[in-house]
Structure formats: structure tokens, C-alpha cells
Amino acid sequence: MTPAELADTVLSAARSAFAAHGLDTAALPATTTVERPRNPEHGDYASNLALQLAKKVGANPRELAGWIAAELRDADGVDSAEIAGPGFLNIRLSAAAAGALARTIVAAGEAYGRGDALAGQKVNLEFVSANPTGPVHIGAVRWAAVGDALARLLRATGAEVTTEYYFNDAGSQITRFARSLYASATGAPVPEDGYAGEYIAEIAADVVTRNPGVLDAPAEEALETFRVDGVALMFAEIKTSLAEFGVHFDVYFNEKDLHDRGELTAALERLRKQDTVFERDGATWLRTSEYGDDKDRVLVKADGDWTYFAADCAYYLDKRERGFDKVVIMLGADHHGYIGRMRAMSACFGDDPDANLEILIGQLVNLVKDGQPVRMSKRAGTVVLLADLLAALGADASRFALAWYSVDSPIDLDLDAWAKRSQDNPVFYVQYAHARIASLGRNAADLGVERGADFDAGLLAEPREHDLLKALAEFPAVVAGAAELREPHRVARYLHALAGTYHRFYDSCRILPQGDEKPTELTRARLWLVEATRIVLANGLHLLGVSAPDRM
Structure with missing residues (x-):
């Protein structure tokens, strides 16, 4: 079960609880989320849905949480649902539900971690x-x-x-x-x-x-x-x-x-139509100070030459006319002064700078x-x-x-x-985890051990297995958060943590049979878990433009 699937289960339980206790189901949100609690002893996931809704429906938060928890305990894949604090829900998944994530990841392959939060948005990234x-x-x-x-x-x-x-x-x-x-x-x-x-x-x-x-x-x-x-x-x-x-x-x-294409002149005419241009001292100016800039900006100097800022205006307009909803520009550390003037310029064209323009400074x-x-x-x-x-x-x-x-x-x-080629080097540590899994796959093939078409997810019940599954479940949210916040470092840090979780699992849970041992159902279940981990490592490295080597 993925966090998104569990969130849907929580929302479904809330609907049932609302119906059973005569509460207005119109107060329920279209979607909800679950989070990993800081203390693993509190459960696999936590929900604050009851706290969010209690005031709206005139219910006591803890009592509402109890009603939802009662419905959750009967849901497939939920091992337990307990009330904590003023009305939090702490939820534990069954081993089978948690382990089934490995099946989901392997089936999705390269698509695991991808989402549609920004679907339909057309972005120009410079x-x-x-x-x-x-x-x-x-x-x-x-x-x-x-x-x-x-x-x-x-x-x-x-x-x-x-x-x-x-x-x-x-x-x-x-x-x-x-x-x-x-x-x-x-x-x-x-x-x-x-x-x-x-x-x-x-x-x-x-x-x-x-x-x-x-x-x-x-x-x-x-x-x-x-x-x-x-x-x-x-x-x-x-x-x-x-x-x-x-x-x-x-x-x-x-x-x-x-x-050469006359786009500076076209941009000036567009700005004139917006009534944001004026003449002073023989020069042509843009009223950027009326839109948050610290001063107005010259577009055409008194000698008739265009300014650099005029080219900035024309280039922005060119991008918008090519159909981009959002123009994202990444600038160097010495360009902080550009933010105010560029946002004001966007507004002068009649755009909403918050929606149509984004400037990132490195x-x-x-x-x-x-x-x-x-x-x-x-x-x-x-x-x-x-x-x-x-x-x-x-x-x-x-x-x-x-x-x-x-x-x-x-x-x-x-x-x-x-x-360094050591565990102290984050990129080596992550790439080594991927190579280690690839090596394990080759060793399994040499032994004639196959993952098979399916596995018993309930066998993945060891603490280190559970830790690894929870880490793998976080990947889609990490990707979505890194994209929304424009912070690729979140993916790099996640991969490093995931590699550490995998290495600890590998050191605690023997995967392949030794000597004359025969492969068991647990062997196959762990091979599914290992392959799921390899996929997430490879997908995450790809997002950073870094290779996922099979050998090191």
C-alpha cells in the first residue's frame, strides 16, 4: 500500500464515520494526506484529518478521531489505528499491505515516483x-x-x-x-x-x-x-x-x-497599449516603479539605442507568446536586483508575476x-x-x-x-547501493534463483524490511516536493538516506541461500524488495542526471 492509497483509505473511513454519526459529508475534503510520524514507535503513518474537520462539523476532535479509527480498523491492509494527542490518528499497516509496495514499484518500473501534480502546465525553464x-x-x-x-x-x-x-x-x-x-x-x-x-x-x-x-x-x-x-x-x-x-x-x-525580427519594437508597442510607457528627457521609460520596482526603467535611451532591459522585455514577451504559462529564469548570485524589475515588467505586460514569472537565484x-x-x-x-x-x-x-x-x-x-571511493562520499554511497543490488542479481542468476512472477508480501515482516518499505514509499512525495519547491537537493538527500536504509537491511536480512540451502518464499519476497529498491535508486539518480552503475 502506498501513502496515497492509505490516504484514500483514511478518507473513505471518514466518509463512513460521518454517515454513521449524522455528520455533514460536504465538509470532507476531496483528498487528504498521511505523514510519517517522527517517532516510528507511534506507527507507520499519521493523519490529522479529524483535527482539521472537527470544528467544521461541531465534533470533539478526539471523539471524531475515534469514529474514524473504528472504521479504519476494518479496512484492508490496516493492522491498527490508534488515537493520539488531541485527535491524531496513528496507523500501522499489515505486513502484507506494506510489502505489496514492492510489487507496485516493480510493476511501475521507470514510472514509479512520477505524478501529475503539474499536468497541463507549460513551463519555459531558462x-x-x-x-x-x-x-x-x-x-x-x-x-x-x-x-x-x-x-x-x-x-x-x-x-x-x-x-x-x-x-x-x-x-x-x-x-x-x-x-x-x-x-x-x-x-x-x-x-x-x-x-x-x-x-x-x-x-x-x-x-x-x-x-x-x-x-x-x-x-x-x-x-x-x-x-x-x-x-x-x-x-x-x-x-x-x-x-x-x-x-x-x-x-x-x-x-x-x-x-533582427523587430521584437523589441513589438514589445514596446504592447507596453504602450498597456499604458505603462512614458517619455522623459528624450528617453522612453517603463513605469516599473508602479509595480514594485525601486525605480522606473529606460527602454530606449535619448540617443535612440535600445537598453538591455528592453531586450529582457522582448524576450519575456516572446516566451509568453510561444504559449508558456510560466517563465522560470535561473540567475547567478549577483542578480538579486533583477527580481524586482523583472516582476514589475511582467505586471506591465498585464501578467500576474506570481503566476507567470519565477526567478531563482543561485x-x-x-x-x-x-x-x-x-x-x-x-x-x-x-x-x-x-x-x-x-x-x-x-x-x-x-x-x-x-x-x-x-x-x-x-x-x-x-x-x-x-x-573518494568510500562511504563518506554521498554519490559513491548511493551508486554503490545500486551496484550492490545489481551484483546480487547476477549472483542469484548464477545460483539459478529467480524472483518469480509474484511473492507473498506478508513475509516481509522484519523491522529492517519494514524500514526499507517505508523509505521506498516516500519517493513519490519527495519528487513532488522537490519539483514544487524547486529543490533538487531533496532528491539527492533522499537517495543517500535510502542507500543507508538498504545497506542496513542487507546487513541484517540474508537474501540468497548459502551452501546447500534451497530458495524459499522469503528468498523470493526479498528479491522483489531488492529489485524495488534498485528501481527507486535508478529513478532518483536519473532525475539528477547521474548514472546508476551495475558495477563499481
């Missing part, structure tokens, strides 16, 4: 969005890991998700990038506001190879070549490095397209090795790169480590700790 002026740095890497995991979680809860990478190839930083490439190719000093690092020399040399004679062309013509080809080469490298990290985007959106990541901060990348010149992290940990450990922490907390990522 993350990373580093400008193509340098390789992917460690700050963007955190969003790559968390953003990709969040996309997987949202899809697992029923949302239709499009992941998007927005790159700015229309601004002044691209001009500085082109000048830096040109200077490197000609042997000139790096421009004062330019970019440095070995990657600049590498790309500059590549541009020259692809365009023989570019250095003999007039400076402006050569600069344009370095801009166009340099950006293309840099962005190709960004895509390749993200792919090596296991991150792929559905859409790569070019800011230049907003300008905190900084510092790499530590041998107890000291990792030095800046030689290739980048100024920052630590994704390539440096992959070289130190590989994609699996990197992704799990970055998803392990809440994104609203800065982290010092200890490379030595996350590279």
Missing part, C-alpha cells in the same frame, strides 16, 4: 545562459546541474517543459570579445576592457586558420570576421562542454534575433582541494571552468555534488571528499 565570450565557468556549472535536474523533476510531475539557453551576441561585451581576439591574432596588447586567457589565443588562431587573409583585411572588416566566427567557435565549445556534463537544451535563443560555488581554494584556470585566466571540475570529479560526482546542496546557500566544494 538556465546557464552564459555569454559566448568564454568557456563555461564554475558558477554557471551549478545552474547547469541544478537546472537540468529541475527540468527532469518538473517533467516527472507532469509539466510540459522546454529548456532554453539565451545567449547575448548583440551587446558591447561581444565587441570587446572580438577586439580581444583580433589583438591576440595580431600580437597587440589585450584591450583594457578585453578578455584574457589561453582560450582567446586558441580561438583567434582558429579564426585565422578558417579565414586566410583576414589579417590583411581592413580592421573593421577583420573585426567583424573575428566577431562572427569567434562567437560561433566559442558557443560551439560551450555546447560541447555542457554535453560532456550531460546537459542539452531544447532551444538555443539568440538575442540578435530579437533585434549562490556561489568555491572549489577546494587539499584544504585550499582551487587556483583560477590557466586557460580562462580569470575563473575556474567546467572542464576543471570534470577533470577532477567526472560528470556523475560533479552533478550529484552540485545538486547535494540547497541552491540558496553558497558552497565550498571539497574535491578530495567528492572524489
Whole structure:
């Protein structure tokens, strides 16, 4: 029995109790939930339904809980239902009902843990969005890991998700990038506001190879070549490095397209129709201060040039016109100031920022090795790169480590700790649990022991078996909560706890026969439980973009 099934059973018992005692069944909710009590001695699950409803129907909470408990005790799969405190219900499942969860999980396979809480919602999720002026740095890497995991979680809860990478190839930083490439190719000093690092020399040399004679062309013509080809080469490298990290985007959106397609003008006209635009000092402004921003924002400067904020407006409108109900944007630690202006901009378009726009801010990541901060990348010149992290940990450990922490907390990522092949390393601990189960399956096959088509769920009555079943039952709620709260770290922490529960079960409950022993019905029941655990570990790791190895 899953927690959702037990919750339905509690609600059904409440309906019967209400009918038997003449209470208004209209007061009953359409759904309810059950929770794991903090103290396992209080039962498998607890319900506060009686407390929620007592005042509405004019009943004493404990008396109402007693009526519901009496109905529950006759329900299939319920071993006991007791009243606690002011009106809580503590419920214990029968061994057969608890053990049947293994059957449910194995039957569901990859679908176990998925739900439909966000069904029908169309979400645009933008993350990373580093400008193509340098390789992917460690700050963007955190969003790559968390953003990709969040996309997987949202899809697992029923949302239709499009992941998007927005790159700015229309601004002044691209001009500085082109000048830096040109200077490197000609042997000139790096421009004062330019970019440095070995990657600049590498790309500059590549541009020259692809365009023989570019250095003999007039400076402006050569600069344009370095801009166009340099950006293309840099962005190709960004895509390749993200792919090596296991991150792929559905859409790569070019800011230049907003300008070329006239979308900035269209967005301005839409805002004018909303009567949220005004003119002052020769510039065109948006009335964001009337919608919670700390000041109004310029859209068109007095010299006629568009501002970056105007492009932000056009890009937001583009997403909404593509049919997305919610626009989710993941930004770096230095972007807190964007929240107020972006929410105000959404409101200026006539949207509800609470419903249509969500901005997530991630905190900084510092790499530590041998107890000291990792030095800046030689290739980048100024920052630590994704390539440096992959070289130190590989994609699996990197992704799990970055998803392990809440994104609203800065982290010092200890490379030595996350590279260890020991139980102290969370990703190793979880992956080892999966590999251990896979090894057990191979051993069972060698012994000719099969799980069979079904099993006696009531045999899974040992305390460690019960603990493992309760942990497996939590997975759907963990997934739903992680998606709703935008917190993939909840999945990582759950998997670590589940691995520990499995290891304790394995150490206490012998699974395969030894010597001349023959397999028993308990052997088969435990093989079902083990396979259910493997499925949940694999499903959870997949949500984080981490592999579930069969061997380690």
C-alpha cells in the first residue's frame, strides 16, 4: 500500500464515520494526506484529518478521531489505528499491505515516483545562459546541474517543459570579445576592457586558420570576421562542454534575433497599449516603479539605442507568446536586483508575476582541494571552468555534488571528499547501493534463483524490511516536493538516506541461500524488495542526471 492509497483509505473511513454519526459529508475534503510520524514507535503513518474537520462539523476532535479509527480498523491492509494527542490518528499497516509496495514499484518500473501534480502546465525553464565570450565557468556549472535536474523533476510531475539557453551576441561585451581576439591574432596588447586567457589565443588562431587573409583585411572588416566566427567557435565549445556534463537544451535563443525580427519594437508597442510607457528627457521609460520596482526603467535611451532591459522585455514577451504559462529564469548570485524589475515588467505586460514569472537565484560555488581554494584556470585566466571540475570529479560526482546542496546557500566544494571511493562520499554511497543490488542479481542468476512472477508480501515482516518499505514509499512525495519547491537537493538527500536504509537491511536480512540451502518464499519476497529498491535508486539518480552503475 502506498501513502496515497492509505490516504484514500483514511478518507473513505471518514466518509463512513460521518454517515454513521449524522455528520455533514460536504465538509470532507476531496483528498487528504498521511505523514510519517517522527517517532516510528507511534506507527507507520499519521493523519490529522479529524483535527482539521472537527470544528467544521461541531465534533470533539478526539471523539471524531475515534469514529474514524473504528472504521479504519476494518479496512484492508490496516493492522491498527490508534488515537493520539488531541485527535491524531496513528496507523500501522499489515505486513502484507506494506510489502505489496514492492510489487507496485516493480510493476511501475521507470514510472514509479512520477505524478501529475503539474499536468497541463507549460513551463519555459531558462538556465546557464552564459555569454559566448568564454568557456563555461564554475558558477554557471551549478545552474547547469541544478537546472537540468529541475527540468527532469518538473517533467516527472507532469509539466510540459522546454529548456532554453539565451545567449547575448548583440551587446558591447561581444565587441570587446572580438577586439580581444583580433589583438591576440595580431600580437597587440589585450584591450583594457578585453578578455584574457589561453582560450582567446586558441580561438583567434582558429579564426585565422578558417579565414586566410583576414589579417590583411581592413580592421573593421577583420573585426567583424573575428566577431562572427569567434562567437560561433566559442558557443560551439560551450555546447560541447555542457554535453560532456550531460546537459542539452531544447532551444538555443539568440538575442540578435530579437533585434533582427523587430521584437523589441513589438514589445514596446504592447507596453504602450498597456499604458505603462512614458517619455522623459528624450528617453522612453517603463513605469516599473508602479509595480514594485525601486525605480522606473529606460527602454530606449535619448540617443535612440535600445537598453538591455528592453531586450529582457522582448524576450519575456516572446516566451509568453510561444504559449508558456510560466517563465522560470535561473540567475547567478549577483542578480538579486533583477527580481524586482523583472516582476514589475511582467505586471506591465498585464501578467500576474506570481503566476507567470519565477526567478531563482543561485549562490556561489568555491572549489577546494587539499584544504585550499582551487587556483583560477590557466586557460580562462580569470575563473575556474567546467572542464576543471570534470577533470577532477567526472560528470556523475560533479552533478550529484552540485545538486547535494540547497541552491540558496553558497558552497565550498571539497574535491578530495567528492572524489573518494568510500562511504563518506554521498554519490559513491548511493551508486554503490545500486551496484550492490545489481551484483546480487547476477549472483542469484548464477545460483539459478529467480524472483518469480509474484511473492507473498506478508513475509516481509522484519523491522529492517519494514524500514526499507517505508523509505521506498516516500519517493513519490519527495519528487513532488522537490519539483514544487524547486529543490533538487531533496532528491539527492533522499537517495543517500535510502542507500543507508538498504545497506542496513542487507546487513541484517540474508537474501540468497548459502551452501546447500534451497530458495524459499522469503528468498523470493526479498528479491522483489531488492529489485524495488534498485528501481527507486535508478529513478532518483536519473532525475539528477547521474548514472546508476551495475558495477563499481
